[in-house]
Amino acid sequence: MAGTIASAIYQGLIRRNAVYLTSIFAGAFAFELAFDTGSNKVWDTINRGRQWKDIKHQYLVKEEEDDE
Amino acid sequence: MLGRTAMRGVPFRGLARQSLNRTSTRSASSSAGSESANSPFNLTLTASVATAAALGSAAYLFGQEAFASTPAEEGLHATAYPWEHAKWTKTFDHQALRRGFQVYREVCASCHSLTRVPWRSFVGVTHTVDEMKAFAEENEYDTEPNDQGEIEKRPGKLSDYMPSPYKNEEAARAANGGALPPDLSLIVKGRHGGCDYIFSLLTGYPDEPPAGASVQEGMNFNPYFPGTAIAMGRVLFDGVVEYEDGTPATTSQMAKDVVEFLNWSAEPEMDDRKKMGVKALTLLTGLFAVSVWVKRYKWSPIKTRKVVYSPPVSPRR
Numbered sequence: 566m567a568g569t570i571a572s573a574i575y576q577g578l579i580r581r582n583a584v585y586l587t588s589i590f591a592g593a594f595a596f597e598l599a600f601d602t603g604s605n606k607v608w609d610t611i612n613r614g615r616q617w618k619d620i621k622h623q624y625l626v627k628e629e630e631d632d633e
Numbered sequence: 634m635l636g637r638t639a640m641r642g643v644p645f646r647g648l649a650r651q652s653l654n655r656t657s658t659r660s661a662s663s664s665a666g667s668e669s670a671n672s673p674f675n676l677t678l679t680a681s682v683a684t685a686a687a688l689g690s691a692a693y694l695f696g697q698e699a700f701a702s703t704p705a706e707e708g709l710h711a712t713a714y715p716w717e718h719a720k721w722t723k724t725f726d727h728q729a730l731r732r733g734f735q736v737y738r739e740v741c742a743s744c745h746s747l748t749r750v751p752w753r754s755f756v757g758v759t760h761t762v763d764e765m766k767a768f769a770e771e772n773e774y775d776t777e778p779n780d781q782g783e784i785e786k787r788p789g790k791l792s793d794y795m796p797s798p799y800k801n802e803e804a805a806r807a808a809n810g811g812a813l814p815p816d817l818s819l820i821v822k823g824r825h826g827g828c829d830y831i832f833s834l835l836t837g838y839p840d841e842p843p844a845g846a847s848v849q850e851g852m853n854f855n856p857y858f859p860g861t862a863i864a865m866g867r868v869l870f871d872g873v874v875e876y877e878d879g880t881p882a883t884t885s886q887m888a889k890d891v892v893e894f895l896n897w898s899a900e901p902e903m904d905d906r907k908k909m910g911v912k913a914l915t916l917l918t919g920l921f922a923v924s925v926w927v928k929r930y931k932w933s934p935i936k937t938r939k940v941v942y943s944p945p946v947s948p949r950r
Contacts, residue, residue, distance in 0.1 A: 604912050612724045616904070617758055620728050623878075624761050 708859035709837075711829040718893055719828070722911060724904040725897050731759040732876055733894025736887045738768075739874050741817065744809065744865070746797035749818035750898050753791040758901070765791060772796045810851045812864030821892070821899040828892045833857045835888040838867035 578588050613619065700707070718725045734755065737747065752769040756762050769789035774796075776785045789796075799805035806813050821827045834857045842854035852862040869884045869891075876882050897903070 600912070600916075604915065605908075608722075608908050608911065611722050615724050615726045615728075617727045620731075621761065624764065 702859075705861050706859060708861065709833075709856040711826040711833040711857055714829055714832060716828055716893075718896065718903075721907065724907065725893060727759055728878065729890050729893045730897050732878070732880060732887075733890035733892070733897075734759055735876065736869075736874050736891040737817070737894055740868050740887075741891065743798055744805075744814040745817045746799075746814075747795045747817050747898060748797055749794070749816070751792060751794045752789065754901060756791065758897070762791075769793060809864060814865070817895055817898065819899045821896045823899075828896055830857065831895065832888050832892045834863075835869055835891070836885055 577584070579585050609616070717723055737745075752765050756765050760768075769791055772789040772793075773786040774789050774793050776787045778784055797805075799808060802813060815823075821831065824830050826833075834855060837855055837857045839854060839856070842848050846854055846861065848854050849862060852864060853866045854861055855863045869887045871883050874882045874887055880886060900906075
């Protein structure tokens with residue numbers, strides 16, 4: 566089983582250098598996207614109610630009423 | 634050079650021979666019967682006492698800090714408060730920053746400048762664009778010289794920095810009995826004790842100076858201020874400010890809010906910095922785990938090998 570997976574990885578990704586390089590770059594891009602999204606979510610949970618985006622609705626709504 | 638080493642060679646050799654002799658004699662004497670003096674317990678005891686004496690005398694001689702000032706000149710040490718925003722994973726409480734800015738604007742700004750902070754830096758932090766534009770427009774700034782070379786006045790823009798209450802340092806001193814109200818932009822970084830010190834100072838004014846304390850005319854007593862005589866009087870009284878979000882404006886609440894606000898003005902990058910730090914620590918922990926695994930992987934053949942020495946069998950004769 567492990568051998569088939571390893572050979573699939575080798576045949577599919579590593580054997581051709583162009584595919585290998587492309588997969589590394591795409592993997593880095595995907596990882597950064599996922600890591601940033603995930604850690605930002607954790608950060609916002611830890612700091613719920615403390616950041617500007619949590620309180621700005623109070624002040625934005627008031628202005629729209631003033632405009633109308 | 635060569636001659637010197639040759640000269641030095643002779644006494645060394647003699648010394649080596651001497652010490653060799655001495656060890657041989659000592660082993661002879663110990664075997665003769667003075668067991669108790671050289672027992673492991675006594676050796677450890679002697680070594681421990683000698684180490685303790687050496688460390689103690691060194692600490693006595695070099696470990697003491699020299700204080701040239703009296704406690705009154707140093708000022709009372711500020712209490713350490715559990716600031717929520719000082720924790721590693723906590724941002725500023727932006728509602729508190731907004732309240733703190735209100736306190737600064739209505740109380741502190743009459744004497745203290747905040748010249749390193751532009752109006753634009755509040756946008757998206759404590760206030761909306763339109764609120765901040767309105768605040769900026771309340772102040773007048775110099776224009777560029779026009780065709781006639783005259784400098785006119787214009788209302789403030791978001792890119793302007795916050796105006797000072799006084800034209801220059803001399804005017805500030807003249808209006809405050811010779812004492813200069815410091816600029817508050819970086820005051821949290823610029824004072825020992827930071828937030829704790831400023832909070833203690835703002836809330837630490839006693840109703841009456843204690844018995845025996847001499848307070849000069851125009852000065853106020855504050856135990857936290859180095860020298861205890863401060864030109865600034867107590868400014869935060871319950872209800873001086875009316876908060877728009879309904880928070881009760883007690884002295885300590887206002888002091889806490891304005892201290893957090895001043896910490897923000899000194900470190901506006903703190904929120905992002907902490908977030909980056911948490912991300913970096915997370916990634917580096919993963920990379921460290923990988924490197925530990927790689928080390929163990931590479932070393933496993935070396936760690937698990939067994940070296941056996943089988944002496945050659947001499948032919949029987």
